[in-house]
Amino acid sequence: MTENLSLAPGRHRVAVAGASGRMGRMLIEAIHNSDDCVLAGALDVPGSPALGIDATAFLGSNSGVVITSDLQLGLAEAQVLIDFTRPEGTLAHLAACQALGVKLVIGTTGFSDEQKQALAEGAKQVAVMLAPNMSVGVNVTLKLLEMAARALSTGYDIEIIEAHHRHKVDAPSGTALKMGEVIADALGRDLAECAVYERYGHTGARDPSSIGFATVRGGDIVGDHTVLFAGTGERIEITHKSSSRETYAQGSLRAVRFLADKPQGMFDMFDVLGLR
Structure with a gap:
Protein backbone atom coordinates (compact mmCIF):
# COMPACT_ATOMS: atom_id res chain seq x y z
CA MET A 1 0.00 0.00 0.00
CA ALA A 131 -20.80 11.11 -19.56
CA PRO A 132 -19.34 12.78 -22.68
CA ASN A 133 -18.71 15.89 -20.60
CA MET A 134 -18.11 16.02 -16.84
CA SER A 135 -18.52 19.79 -16.57
CA VAL A 136 -21.24 20.83 -14.16
CA GLY A 137 -22.00 23.83 -16.39
CA VAL A 138 -22.36 21.69 -19.51
CA ASN A 139 -24.81 19.37 -17.79
CA VAL A 140 -26.89 22.29 -16.56
CA THR A 141 -26.79 23.52 -20.17
CA LEU A 142 -28.15 20.14 -21.30
CA LYS A 143 -31.09 20.59 -18.94
CA LEU A 144 -31.73 24.07 -20.36
CA LEU A 145 -31.64 22.63 -23.88
CA GLU A 146 -34.22 20.04 -22.93
CA MET A 147 -36.53 22.79 -21.68
CA ALA A 148 -35.88 25.02 -24.70
CA ALA A 149 -36.51 22.23 -27.21
CA ARG A 150 -39.92 21.48 -25.73
CA ALA A 151 -40.91 25.15 -25.74
CA LEU A 152 -39.53 25.76 -29.25
CA SER A 153 -40.74 22.51 -30.80
CA THR A 154 -42.26 24.12 -33.90
CA GLY A 155 -41.11 27.00 -36.10
CA TYR A 156 -37.45 26.85 -35.06
CA ASP A 157 -34.51 25.30 -36.91
CA ILE A 158 -31.92 23.70 -34.64
CA GLU A 159 -28.18 23.81 -35.31
CA ILE A 160 -25.34 22.68 -33.04
CA ILE A 161 -21.91 24.28 -33.50
CA GLU A 162 -18.85 22.99 -31.63
CA ALA A 163 -15.17 23.92 -31.57
CA HIS A 164 -12.19 22.06 -30.07
CA HIS A 165 -8.40 21.97 -30.19
CA ARG A 166 -6.51 20.61 -33.18
CA HIS A 167 -5.65 17.33 -31.43
CA LYS A 168 -9.22 16.09 -30.91
CA VAL A 169 -9.73 12.94 -32.96
CA ASP A 170 -13.53 12.49 -33.01
CA ALA A 171 -16.18 14.72 -34.57
CA PRO A 172 -18.70 15.94 -33.73
CA SER A 173 -17.68 16.04 -30.10
CA GLY A 174 -19.33 13.70 -27.64
CA THR A 175 -20.84 16.75 -25.94
CA ALA A 176 -22.36 18.00 -29.20
CA LEU A 177 -23.85 14.58 -29.86
CA LYS A 178 -25.24 14.47 -26.32
CA MET A 179 -26.82 17.88 -26.90
CA GLY A 180 -28.40 16.50 -30.07
CA GLU A 181 -29.68 13.43 -28.22
CA VAL A 182 -31.21 15.53 -25.44
CA ILE A 183 -32.93 17.82 -27.94
CA ALA A 184 -34.15 14.95 -30.14
CA ASP A 185 -35.54 13.08 -27.13
CA ALA A 186 -37.37 16.21 -25.96
CA LEU A 187 -38.91 16.53 -29.43
CA GLY A 188 -39.80 12.86 -29.73
CA ARG A 189 -37.33 12.31 -32.57
CA ASP A 190 -34.55 9.81 -33.24
CA LEU A 191 -31.23 11.63 -33.63
CA ALA A 192 -29.93 8.87 -35.93
CA GLU A 193 -32.71 9.73 -38.38
CA CYS A 194 -32.77 13.54 -38.16
CA ALA A 195 -29.09 14.49 -37.70
CA VAL A 196 -27.25 16.23 -40.56
CA TYR A 197 -23.47 16.12 -40.16
CA GLU A 198 -22.32 17.37 -43.58
CA ARG A 199 -23.47 19.98 -46.08
CA TYR A 200 -21.77 20.51 -49.43
CA GLY A 201 -22.88 21.58 -52.87
CA HIS A 202 -26.55 21.81 -53.81
CA THR A 203 -28.23 20.58 -50.64
CA GLY A 204 -31.75 21.80 -51.29
CA ALA A 205 -33.93 23.52 -48.71
CA ARG A 206 -33.41 22.68 -45.08
CA ASP A 207 -35.59 19.89 -43.67
CA PRO A 208 -37.36 21.55 -40.71
CA SER A 209 -37.23 18.32 -38.70
CA SER A 210 -33.44 18.00 -38.95
CA ILE A 211 -30.81 18.83 -36.35
CA GLY A 212 -27.64 20.14 -37.95
CA PHE A 213 -24.07 19.86 -36.70
CA ALA A 214 -21.05 22.00 -37.55
CA THR A 215 -17.50 21.23 -36.37
CA VAL A 216 -14.47 23.49 -35.91
CA ARG A 217 -10.98 22.22 -35.06
CA GLY A 218 -8.04 24.49 -34.35
CA GLY A 219 -5.46 25.81 -31.92
CA ASP A 220 -5.88 25.04 -28.25
CA ILE A 221 -9.65 25.56 -27.92
CA VAL A 222 -10.69 23.57 -24.85
CA GLY A 223 -14.34 23.25 -25.88
CA ASP A 224 -17.05 25.61 -27.14
CA HIS A 225 -20.63 24.54 -27.83
CA THR A 226 -23.53 26.63 -29.12
CA VAL A 227 -27.05 25.47 -29.91
CA LEU A 228 -28.96 27.79 -32.21
CA PHE A 229 -32.75 27.83 -32.32
CA ALA A 230 -33.46 29.93 -35.43
CA GLY A 231 -37.04 31.07 -35.87
CA THR A 232 -38.74 33.72 -37.96
CA GLY A 233 -37.76 37.12 -36.59
CA GLU A 234 -35.64 35.82 -33.72
CA ARG A 235 -32.79 33.51 -32.78
CA ILE A 236 -32.10 31.93 -29.42
CA GLU A 237 -28.53 30.79 -28.72
CA ILE A 238 -27.53 28.70 -25.74
CA THR A 239 -23.74 28.60 -25.37
CA HIS A 240 -21.23 26.98 -23.08
CA LYS A 241 -17.50 27.74 -23.31
CA SER A 242 -14.75 25.94 -21.43
CA SER A 243 -11.53 27.83 -20.71
CA SER A 244 -9.89 25.06 -18.64
Whole structure:
Protein backbone atom coordinates (compact mmCIF):
# COMPACT_ATOMS: atom_id res chain seq x y z
CA MET A 1 0.00 0.00 0.00
CA THR A 2 1.31 3.44 -0.86
CA GLU A 3 2.12 6.01 1.75
CA ASN A 4 -0.84 8.19 0.70
CA LEU A 5 -3.33 5.39 1.24
CA SER A 6 -2.01 4.35 4.64
CA LEU A 7 -2.15 7.93 5.87
CA ALA A 8 -5.61 8.67 4.50
CA PRO A 9 -8.23 6.23 5.82
CA GLY A 10 -11.79 6.95 4.72
CA ARG A 11 -10.84 8.87 1.60
CA HIS A 12 -11.93 7.85 -1.89
CA ARG A 13 -9.11 5.84 -3.47
CA VAL A 14 -8.92 6.91 -7.10
CA ALA A 15 -6.85 5.64 -10.03
CA VAL A 16 -6.38 7.66 -13.23
CA ALA A 17 -5.99 6.28 -16.76
CA GLY A 18 -3.92 8.20 -19.28
CA ALA A 19 -1.92 9.60 -16.38
CA SER A 20 0.68 11.46 -18.45
CA GLY A 21 -1.80 13.17 -20.79
CA ARG A 22 -3.23 16.66 -20.40
CA MET A 23 -6.51 15.47 -18.88
CA GLY A 24 -4.77 12.80 -16.82
CA ARG A 25 -2.48 15.36 -15.23
CA MET A 26 -5.42 17.67 -14.54
CA LEU A 27 -7.22 14.83 -12.78
CA ILE A 28 -4.15 13.91 -10.75
CA GLU A 29 -3.71 17.51 -9.68
CA ALA A 30 -7.38 17.76 -8.65
CA ILE A 31 -7.08 14.56 -6.61
CA HIS A 32 -3.81 15.79 -5.07
CA ASN A 33 -5.54 19.01 -3.96
CA SER A 34 -8.71 17.29 -2.76
CA ASP A 35 -9.64 16.87 0.90
CA ASP A 36 -11.54 13.62 0.42
CA CYS A 37 -9.78 11.81 -2.45
CA VAL A 38 -6.37 10.17 -2.68
CA LEU A 39 -4.44 8.93 -5.71
CA ALA A 40 -4.33 5.13 -5.60
CA GLY A 41 -3.08 4.27 -9.08
CA ALA A 42 -1.87 5.81 -12.33
CA LEU A 43 -2.10 4.02 -15.69
CA ASP A 44 -0.56 4.71 -19.08
CA VAL A 45 -0.04 2.81 -22.31
CA PRO A 46 2.87 0.39 -22.78
CA GLY A 47 5.90 2.22 -24.11
CA SER A 48 4.95 5.57 -22.60
CA PRO A 49 8.04 7.52 -21.47
CA ALA A 50 6.17 8.28 -18.25
CA LEU A 51 6.20 4.67 -17.05
CA GLY A 52 8.06 4.25 -13.77
CA ILE A 53 7.80 7.93 -12.85
CA ASP A 54 5.97 9.13 -9.74
CA ALA A 55 2.50 10.28 -10.85
CA THR A 56 2.76 13.66 -9.09
CA ALA A 57 6.37 14.41 -10.06
CA PHE A 58 5.13 17.12 -12.44
CA LEU A 59 3.68 18.89 -9.38
CA GLY A 60 7.01 18.76 -7.56
CA SER A 61 5.56 16.17 -5.19
CA ASN A 62 6.12 12.51 -4.34
CA SER A 63 2.87 10.55 -4.11
CA GLY A 64 4.38 7.08 -3.87
CA VAL A 65 2.19 6.10 -6.86
CA VAL A 66 4.24 5.11 -9.89
CA ILE A 67 2.78 5.28 -13.42
CA THR A 68 2.36 1.76 -14.80
CA SER A 69 0.88 -0.06 -17.79
CA ASP A 70 0.07 -3.10 -15.61
CA LEU A 71 -3.69 -2.91 -15.00
CA GLN A 72 -3.61 -5.34 -12.09
CA LEU A 73 -0.92 -3.33 -10.34
CA GLY A 74 -2.39 0.08 -11.17
CA LEU A 75 -5.87 -0.85 -9.94
CA ALA A 76 -4.89 -3.02 -6.96
CA GLU A 77 -5.58 -0.33 -4.32
CA ALA A 78 -8.26 1.65 -6.18
CA GLN A 79 -11.97 1.87 -5.49
CA VAL A 80 -12.70 3.80 -8.69
CA LEU A 81 -10.92 4.49 -11.97
CA ILE A 82 -11.34 7.78 -13.86
CA ASP A 83 -10.88 7.17 -17.59
CA PHE A 84 -10.58 9.85 -20.28
CA THR A 85 -8.77 7.78 -22.92
CA ARG A 86 -9.91 6.06 -26.14
CA PRO A 87 -12.84 3.64 -26.56
CA GLU A 88 -10.64 0.55 -27.02
CA GLY A 89 -8.58 1.40 -23.96
CA THR A 90 -11.64 2.11 -21.85
CA LEU A 91 -13.17 -1.27 -22.73
CA ALA A 92 -9.93 -3.00 -21.72
CA HIS A 93 -10.00 -1.06 -18.46
CA LEU A 94 -13.64 -2.06 -17.95
CA ALA A 95 -12.72 -5.75 -18.12
CA ALA A 96 -9.99 -5.26 -15.51
CA CYS A 97 -12.32 -3.23 -13.29
CA GLN A 98 -14.98 -5.94 -13.46
CA ALA A 99 -12.44 -8.54 -12.37
CA LEU A 100 -11.21 -6.39 -9.48
CA GLY A 101 -14.52 -4.81 -8.41
CA VAL A 102 -13.35 -1.29 -9.26
CA LYS A 103 -15.94 1.33 -10.22
CA LEU A 104 -15.55 3.50 -13.32
CA VAL A 105 -16.01 7.19 -14.10
CA ILE A 106 -15.78 7.45 -17.90
CA GLY A 107 -15.27 10.67 -19.82
CA THR A 108 -14.05 8.94 -22.99
CA THR A 109 -15.97 9.83 -26.17
CA GLY A 110 -16.34 8.28 -29.62
CA PHE A 111 -17.94 4.97 -28.56
CA SER A 112 -19.82 2.98 -31.18
CA ASP A 113 -23.28 1.64 -30.37
CA GLU A 114 -21.74 -1.80 -29.89
CA GLN A 115 -19.15 -0.43 -27.48
CA LYS A 116 -21.84 1.44 -25.53
CA GLN A 117 -23.70 -1.85 -25.17
CA ALA A 118 -20.53 -3.47 -23.79
CA LEU A 119 -20.31 -0.69 -21.19
CA ALA A 120 -23.96 -1.25 -20.24
CA GLU A 121 -23.26 -4.96 -19.77
CA GLY A 122 -20.23 -4.15 -17.61
CA ALA A 123 -22.37 -1.86 -15.46
CA LYS A 124 -24.37 -4.90 -14.37
CA GLN A 125 -21.32 -5.92 -12.32
CA VAL A 126 -19.68 -2.63 -11.29
CA ALA A 127 -20.98 0.92 -11.02
CA VAL A 128 -20.25 3.01 -14.12
CA MET A 129 -20.74 6.76 -14.52
CA LEU A 130 -20.57 7.55 -18.25
CA ALA A 131 -20.80 11.11 -19.56
CA PRO A 132 -19.34 12.78 -22.68
CA ASN A 133 -18.71 15.89 -20.60
CA MET A 134 -18.11 16.02 -16.84
CA SER A 135 -18.52 19.79 -16.57
CA VAL A 136 -21.24 20.83 -14.16
CA GLY A 137 -22.00 23.83 -16.39
CA VAL A 138 -22.36 21.69 -19.51
CA ASN A 139 -24.81 19.37 -17.79
CA VAL A 140 -26.89 22.29 -16.56
CA THR A 141 -26.79 23.52 -20.17
CA LEU A 142 -28.15 20.14 -21.30
CA LYS A 143 -31.09 20.59 -18.94
CA LEU A 144 -31.73 24.07 -20.36
CA LEU A 145 -31.64 22.63 -23.88
CA GLU A 146 -34.22 20.04 -22.93
CA MET A 147 -36.53 22.79 -21.68
CA ALA A 148 -35.88 25.02 -24.70
CA ALA A 149 -36.51 22.23 -27.21
CA ARG A 150 -39.92 21.48 -25.73
CA ALA A 151 -40.91 25.15 -25.74
CA LEU A 152 -39.53 25.76 -29.25
CA SER A 153 -40.74 22.51 -30.80
CA THR A 154 -42.26 24.12 -33.90
CA GLY A 155 -41.11 27.00 -36.10
CA TYR A 156 -37.45 26.85 -35.06
CA ASP A 157 -34.51 25.30 -36.91
CA ILE A 158 -31.92 23.70 -34.64
CA GLU A 159 -28.18 23.81 -35.31
CA ILE A 160 -25.34 22.68 -33.04
CA ILE A 161 -21.91 24.28 -33.50
CA GLU A 162 -18.85 22.99 -31.63
CA ALA A 163 -15.17 23.92 -31.57
CA HIS A 164 -12.19 22.06 -30.07
CA HIS A 165 -8.40 21.97 -30.19
CA ARG A 166 -6.51 20.61 -33.18
CA HIS A 167 -5.65 17.33 -31.43
CA LYS A 168 -9.22 16.09 -30.91
CA VAL A 169 -9.73 12.94 -32.96
CA ASP A 170 -13.53 12.49 -33.01
CA ALA A 171 -16.18 14.72 -34.57
CA PRO A 172 -18.70 15.94 -33.73
CA SER A 173 -17.68 16.04 -30.10
CA GLY A 174 -19.33 13.70 -27.64
CA THR A 175 -20.84 16.75 -25.94
CA ALA A 176 -22.36 18.00 -29.20
CA LEU A 177 -23.85 14.58 -29.86
CA LYS A 178 -25.24 14.47 -26.32
CA MET A 179 -26.82 17.88 -26.90
CA GLY A 180 -28.40 16.50 -30.07
CA GLU A 181 -29.68 13.43 -28.22
CA VAL A 182 -31.21 15.53 -25.44
CA ILE A 183 -32.93 17.82 -27.94
CA ALA A 184 -34.15 14.95 -30.14
CA ASP A 185 -35.54 13.08 -27.13
CA ALA A 186 -37.37 16.21 -25.96
CA LEU A 187 -38.91 16.53 -29.43
CA GLY A 188 -39.80 12.86 -29.73
CA ARG A 189 -37.33 12.31 -32.57
CA ASP A 190 -34.55 9.81 -33.24
CA LEU A 191 -31.23 11.63 -33.63
CA ALA A 192 -29.93 8.87 -35.93
CA GLU A 193 -32.71 9.73 -38.38
CA CYS A 194 -32.77 13.54 -38.16
CA ALA A 195 -29.09 14.49 -37.70
CA VAL A 196 -27.25 16.23 -40.56
CA TYR A 197 -23.47 16.12 -40.16
CA GLU A 198 -22.32 17.37 -43.58
CA ARG A 199 -23.47 19.98 -46.08
CA TYR A 200 -21.77 20.51 -49.43
CA GLY A 201 -22.88 21.58 -52.87
CA HIS A 202 -26.55 21.81 -53.81
CA THR A 203 -28.23 20.58 -50.64
CA GLY A 204 -31.75 21.80 -51.29
CA ALA A 205 -33.93 23.52 -48.71
CA ARG A 206 -33.41 22.68 -45.08
CA ASP A 207 -35.59 19.89 -43.67
CA PRO A 208 -37.36 21.55 -40.71
CA SER A 209 -37.23 18.32 -38.70
CA SER A 210 -33.44 18.00 -38.95
CA ILE A 211 -30.81 18.83 -36.35
CA GLY A 212 -27.64 20.14 -37.95
CA PHE A 213 -24.07 19.86 -36.70
CA ALA A 214 -21.05 22.00 -37.55
CA THR A 215 -17.50 21.23 -36.37
CA VAL A 216 -14.47 23.49 -35.91
CA ARG A 217 -10.98 22.22 -35.06
CA GLY A 218 -8.04 24.49 -34.35
CA GLY A 219 -5.46 25.81 -31.92
CA ASP A 220 -5.88 25.04 -28.25
CA ILE A 221 -9.65 25.56 -27.92
CA VAL A 222 -10.69 23.57 -24.85
CA GLY A 223 -14.34 23.25 -25.88
CA ASP A 224 -17.05 25.61 -27.14
CA HIS A 225 -20.63 24.54 -27.83
CA THR A 226 -23.53 26.63 -29.12
CA VAL A 227 -27.05 25.47 -29.91
CA LEU A 228 -28.96 27.79 -32.21
CA PHE A 229 -32.75 27.83 -32.32
CA ALA A 230 -33.46 29.93 -35.43
CA GLY A 231 -37.04 31.07 -35.87
CA THR A 232 -38.74 33.72 -37.96
CA GLY A 233 -37.76 37.12 -36.59
CA GLU A 234 -35.64 35.82 -33.72
CA ARG A 235 -32.79 33.51 -32.78
CA ILE A 236 -32.10 31.93 -29.42
CA GLU A 237 -28.53 30.79 -28.72
CA ILE A 238 -27.53 28.70 -25.74
CA THR A 239 -23.74 28.60 -25.37
CA HIS A 240 -21.23 26.98 -23.08
CA LYS A 241 -17.50 27.74 -23.31
CA SER A 242 -14.75 25.94 -21.43
CA SER A 243 -11.53 27.83 -20.71
CA SER A 244 -9.89 25.06 -18.64
CA ARG A 245 -10.11 21.30 -18.22
CA GLU A 246 -10.28 21.93 -14.47
CA THR A 247 -14.08 21.91 -14.69
CA TYR A 248 -13.98 18.37 -16.13
CA ALA A 249 -11.69 17.25 -13.31
CA GLN A 250 -13.91 18.69 -10.59
CA GLY A 251 -16.99 17.16 -12.19
CA SER A 252 -15.20 13.81 -12.27
CA LEU A 253 -14.52 13.99 -8.53
CA ARG A 254 -18.20 14.73 -7.92
CA ALA A 255 -18.94 11.55 -9.87
CA VAL A 256 -16.45 9.60 -7.73
CA ARG A 257 -18.27 10.74 -4.60
CA PHE A 258 -21.65 9.85 -6.13
CA LEU A 259 -20.55 6.29 -6.93
CA ALA A 260 -19.25 5.67 -3.40
CA ASP A 261 -22.41 3.83 -2.29
CA LYS A 262 -23.39 2.38 -5.69
CA PRO A 263 -22.43 -1.31 -6.11
CA GLN A 264 -23.41 -1.49 -9.78
CA GLY A 265 -25.50 0.27 -12.43
CA MET A 266 -25.11 2.77 -15.26
CA PHE A 267 -25.31 6.47 -14.36
CA ASP A 268 -24.67 9.84 -15.97
CA MET A 269 -24.04 13.39 -14.80
CA PHE A 270 -27.77 14.11 -14.56
CA ASP A 271 -27.82 11.46 -11.83
CA VAL A 272 -24.75 12.94 -10.15
CA LEU A 273 -26.20 16.47 -10.16
CA GLY A 274 -29.82 15.53 -9.39
CA LEU A 275 -31.12 16.91 -12.69
CA ARG A 276 -33.58 14.11 -13.48
